[in-house]
Amino acid sequence: MELQGRTALVTGFAGTIGSVIAKSLANAGCVVIGVDKVKHDIVRMSIDEIKAECKRDLKYFQCDLLNKEDIRKVFQDLKSGHVDILVNAAGRLSINRVEDLSDDVWDEDIGVNLTAPFVLIKLVIGLMKEKGWGRIINISSSLGIKATGSISSYIASKTGLIGLTRAVAVECADKGVTCNAICPTVVDTPFITSFMEHQQTATGKSYEETKEAARQSHPTKQFTTPEQQVRI
Secondary structure, eight states: OOOTTOEEEEESTTSHHHHHHHHHHHHTTOEEEEEESSOGGGGHHHHHHHHHHHOOOEEEEEOOTTOHHHHHHHHHHHSSOOOSEEEEOOOOOOOBOGGGOOHHHHHHHHIIIIIHHHHHHHHHHHHHHHHTOEEEEEEOOGGGTSOOTTBHHHHHHHHHHHHHHHHHHHHHTTTTEEEEEEOOSOBSSGGGHHHHHHHHHHHOOOHHHHHHHHHHTSTTSSOBOGGGGGOO
16 A cells, blocks of 8 residues: 555454554554554553554544544644545444343443444534545444344444445445445454354353364354554
């Protein structure tokens, strides 16, 4: 990728996938804006590493993606407000049967995985259209296409994100702006650990047996790596 001089905003910057995408975009010439809910000090090492390796500026904003005003404040603080590339990489996964899933947890999963991308797209798309160039990448999931038990709010939100992607792509088709969704299977990150532990409890198998069964269910017999998400 050669993206010299472009500005890219990446949510979920503190996560494995978000940080790998941010570094890849910086290496391609982008000025990167990282957004996550964790404090600046926690991601200081990642910020310094990207700045040193890529020789690129990197801005970081602590932001609660469940708070729409918090999201809008990021753009107020950016002053120019223009973003060439938006990557919605933040994600939230809660595990519970439908009958045990609280309204609050449902709202939070939908909020992070679907509503926040909508708000961010709404904030960037106008200027992208005006400039005649923009790239929107939504990190959805293979579970936005198929389903498994006990993660209904995650599946609903990731399915909705694919639908939002399609709608935005059609609206922007003649404006030089693209919108695509990446739908990985299991990405080998700490994020998936809680799901594997739940599956372990449900099946009575060991953690390693559960993880290996998930690996063998893939056509490649391998988990997806965070680095594979940046081939965009």
